[in-house]
Amino acid sequence: xxxxxxxxxxxxxxxVVFYALxxxxxxxxxxxxxxxxxxxxxxxNITAYLAIIIAAVLWVVVILIxxxxxxxxxxxxxxxxxxxxxFAAVITLAPVLYSDFLLKNQYDEIVDKYVEDGLSEGNFxxxxxxxxxxxxxxxxxxxxxxxxxxxxxxxxxxxxxxxxNYGGNGDGSLVTFDEEAQAYYSPNGMFSDGYLFSLxxxxxxxxxxYENKLAYEAEGKDIDMELAxxxxxxxxxxxxxxxxxxxGASASSFDKEGFEYIDSEDEYELAYGEDxxxxxxxxxxxxxxxxxxxxxxxxGSSEQVKALLGMLPMLPIDLPEGLDIGSLLTEDLTVDxxxxxxxxxxxxxxxxxxxxSTAETITKDDLMNLLAGYSNYQSPSxxxxxxxxxxxxxxxxxxxxYYATTHGTKVGSILVGEKVGAITLDxxxxxxxxxxxxxxxxxxxxxxxxxLINAVYPIVTVRSIALKMSxxxxxxxxxxxxFTSKIDDQYAMLKLAKKQ
Amino acid sequence: MKNVLKTILYIIGFPALVALVAYNSLIVYxxxxxxxxxxxxxxxxxxxxxxxxxxxxxxxxxxSKKNKGNRKKVMKSVATLVxxxxxxxxxxxxxxxxxxxxILKDATDGTRLxxxxxxxxxxxxxxxxxxxENYIRMxxxxxxxxxxxxxxxxxxxxxxxxxxEVQELLTQNxxxxxxxxxxxxxxxxxxxxMANDSRLTIPVLVHLVLNEREVNEEVTYYLSCTMEPKTLVxxxxxxxxxxxxxxxxxxxxxxxxxxxxxxxxxMNIDLTGAVSGLGIDIPGLIESLxxxxxxxxxxGTVNEAIADPALAGAELYIGLDxxxxxxxxxxxxxxxxxxxxxxxxxxxLNSNNLLFAVISIFPARQWLYIWGAVVIFSSVAVAAxxxxxxxxxxxxxxxxxxxxxxxxxxxxxxxxERTVVSALHARNKMK
Numbered sequence: 032x033x034x035x036x037x038x039x040x041x042x043x044x045x046x047v048v049f050y051a052l053x054x055x056x057x058x059x060x061x062x063x064x065x066x067x068x069x070x071x072x073x074x075x076n077i078t079a080y081l082a083i084i085i086a087a088v089l090w091v092v093v094i095l096i097x098x099x100x101x102x103x104x105x106x107x108x109x110x111x112x113x114x115x116x117x118f119a120a121v122i123t124l125a126p127v128l129y130s131d132f133l134l135k136n137q138y139d140e141i142v143d144k145y146v147e148d149g150l151s152e153g154n155f156x157x158x159x160x161x162x163x164x165x166x167x168x169x170x171x172x173x174x175x176x177x178x179x180x181x182x183x184x185x186x187x188x189x190x191x192x193x194x195x196n197y198g199g200n201g202d203g204s205l206v207t208f209d210e211e212a213q214a215y216y217s218p219n220g221m222f223s224d225g226y227l228f229s230l231x232x233x234x235x236x237x238x239x240x241y242e243n244k245l246a247y248e249a250e251g252k253d254i255d256m257e258l259a260x261x262x263x264x265x266x267x268x269x270x271x272x273x274x275x276x277x278x279g280a281s282a283s284s285f286d287k288e289g290f291e292y293i294d295s296e297d298e299y300e301l302a303y304g305e306d307x308x309x310x311x312x313x314x315x316x317x318x319x320x321x322x323x324x325x326x327x328x329x330x331g332s333s334e335q336v337k338a339l340l341g342m343l344p345m346l347p348i349d350l351p352e353g354l355d356i357g358s359l360l361t362e363d364l365t366v367d368x369x370x371x372x373x374x375x376x377x378x379x380x381x382x383x384x385x386x387x388s389t390a391e392t393i394t395k396d397d398l399m400n401l402l403a404g405y406s407n408y409q410s411p412s413x414x415x416x417x418x419x420x421x422x423x424x425x426x427x428x429x430x431x432x433y434y435a436t437t438h439g440t441k442v443g444s445i446l447v448g449e450k451v452g453a454i455t456l457d458x459x460x461x462x463x464x465x466x467x468x469x470x471x472x473x474x475x476x477x478x479x480x481x482x483l484i485n486a487v488y489p490i491v492t493v494r495s496i497a498l499k500m501s502x503x504x505x506x507x508x509x510x511x512x513x514f515t516s517k518i519d520d521q522y523a524m525l526k527l528a529k530k531q
Numbered sequence: 532m533k534n535v536l537k538t539i540l541y542i543i544g545f546p547a548l549v550a551l552v553a554y555n556s557l558i559v560y561x562x563x564x565x566x567x568x569x570x571x572x573x574x575x576x577x578x579x580x581x582x583x584x585x586x587x588x589x590x591x592x593x594x595s596k597k598n599k600g601n602r603k604k605v606m607k608s609v610a611t612l613v614x615x616x617x618x619x620x621x622x623x624x625x626x627x628x629x630x631x632x633x634i635l636k637d638a639t640d641g642t643r644l645x646x647x648x649x650x651x652x653x654x655x656x657x658x659x660x661x662x663x664e665n666y667i668r669m670x671x672x673x674x675x676x677x678x679x680x681x682x683x684x685x686x687x688x689x690x691x692x693x694x695x696e697v698q699e700l701l702t703q704n705x706x707x708x709x710x711x712x713x714x715x716x717x718x719x720x721x722x723x724x725m726a727n728d729s730r731l732t733i734p735v736l737v738h739l740v741l742n743e744r745e746v747n748e749e750v751t752y753y754l755s756c757t758m759e760p761k762t763l764v765x766x767x768x769x770x771x772x773x774x775x776x777x778x779x780x781x782x783x784x785x786x787x788x789x790x791x792x793x794x795x796x797x798m799n800i801d802l803t804g805a806v807s808g809l810g811i812d813i814p815g816l817i818e819s820l821x822x823x824x825x826x827x828x829x830x831g832t833v834n835e836a837i838a839d840p841a842l843a844g845a846e847l848y849i850g851l852d853x854x855x856x857x858x859x860x861x862x863x864x865x866x867x868x869x870x871x872x873x874x875x876x877x878x879x880l881n882s883n884n885l886l887f888a889v890i891s892i893f894p895a896r897q898w899l900y901i902w903g904a905v906v907i908f909s910s911v912a913v914a915a916x917x918x919x920x921x922x923x924x925x926x927x928x929x930x931x932x933x934x935x936x937x938x939x940x941x942x943x944x945x946x947x948e949r950t951v952v953s954a955l956h957a958r959n960k961m962k
Contacts, residue, residue, distance in 0.1 A: 335829050336829055
């Protein structure tokens, strides 16, 4: 009797082992094979695990078939085993057959679409090569390397590819997250003050920027000049929507279709009017005058400064005649006087050069423009001027330009220009290694690969494992059934032996 | 003999475990010794587990003895001991480990993470011990904690957090930094968070310096002396030392804080390249013309201007470092001279008692895991001894089952036929 019991134990172990060598092993191998897709930055939440889901569904279907045949073939265990094995064979071969006869067309269609759109055919393997796991893994690894390089150049965050919000808006207005867009928005529809671009939005901004720029260039136009002209026109035309907006005109009087104020008709006045809250967040003319006045007053009352000024003639600086710096250093010092001193000392050209200008002197406007680059504040509760541009391409470019430069400078992720990424006091940014067309082509290639990751690669991954395992799954299932029947036989022996 | 063995097994189990926790927590007690019972929280937890285990050990022992001969009851009793030895060691922590990382992250605003403390609790204990020691030394230097021959700086350090003066100073001055510093920054945009995340861009810096911030005039800071850093550093070996402290007329003042105070570190900007572009040898010029004596005063004037509400509205020291043929602009925060760490360290220091409690949990956790296996082993060994001592004889195992059906008539069949008929019969029954 003990011998029979031991045999039952052995048979049970074998039954479990052979079952585990079937679908459980299949699922495990698919999980391993799916790793490159799961780790791909371009895979969606579901797509990243689609191959595993498919493999699990195949297993579940076979379990359901097992249950079904348990009900249908109640007495004939052999028939049940054969039917289940047959269905298991069909089900595991399905992804192989689907891949080999139908998926190839889909793959070729996607590749052809992007090749027609300007990508080189050399960017893609042919379908047969993609079926090889080694090649597929290589494609996905290279793709990840490209994304990592891109993220590093533009100082995005690899751990926050879905974007990041560093905190509430300066004016306390509501920030909302759009999961689909992977972006945090302010009430005016722009990115929130502390929004660090998601990969998706960084790409979208650069696409909008470069596509429009190149389209204008193709027509022999400079989009920056066209934009500047359009903005000046909006500013100078008293009846423009922008001026209506600033003056709080009735919403129905706007030419812009469906225009609505964000909060109220006086929203612009509340932000940028005489006591506007937005003025707390940037250097205004008045603020600059106050700063200059304090500096003038403090320096003017300093004995050391007076002593140093007395030594100016000994320094290797050409002082213009009649310039008495000492008399200017009072609380009455103005920005204009300061600029005169700067120009008088011959430093105007140097400062203008720093601003990218070839002028010999600088003006107050130059100084304000320089400050605007570093100290500006677009209220999240008012529309920017470019919201009122009529030309859609120009408007799209204006927004992209604002995000890529002004917003990008702020969050440390400048997206266009010669120097990109973060510009800080001790870091001048990263030299942009991408050309406009090169970047657009790279995005196109990423789009193509994203489509393939969604539609082709998961099935190809299941196929690669199913191809190897289909026969062994069938064999192992049959073996598990056989061991089950042997266990039953042993139980019967046990009873028989007992009765005898 | 068996009782001696059981006692030895008991001792190498939980009591040894608690001793190991205490031994491995020595650095925590040393560093946080002035924080009362807080650094002992881990040991207290292990001690409570020891008490619970000991009670179970005694009760199950008595139970086994009482039910001598009743193997079933003795088995139940010893099983309780073994299960509880697991629950009180690894079992609890397997559950706590699921929730603790999030609790720790929330409690420290993400500044201390589970994985940082998990195995490196010694170093963290030292960090948090140093926070207090350095705080006391900074405040001795600026006179906030008066030192004399009778009560020296080292006496203050030794008294640590147990000194009411230190506690009061810490609470009052941290409140000023929190309410009139940190919160004024965080309530006015994302700028501080960006600066803390290595995104201190020029626009962010401009926002942090120039944005108007509201200060609570009722929250004051205790500062008995004002110390200013030396603004011009030209000596080859000279450090950024502070000038002689000047006693303040009003020791309770409303202070404004800058972004550098929040970060607690100086910012050095190397201008050597920019200056060489101008073609002027600035260090040489300063030395040859003896401009140093003027520059020091001028930089002091600039610092005054920066402290004006029209500019930063808070003290920030601009200095020049002209050592080693370099021209470096030094932006030095006022925090250190005021006796404060940067905001994050100050916030930790303000909650140092709780953090020591958290840190002390980690050696307990680690040894409850490691020595848990020994505790379980010793419990199993004790259980085996008790079963042998009180469990009586092993019962005969019941046979697999009793078939009450009528036997199948297999007379006249050979062995093979008998097997097949019986198997079919059994299978049909199972269905």
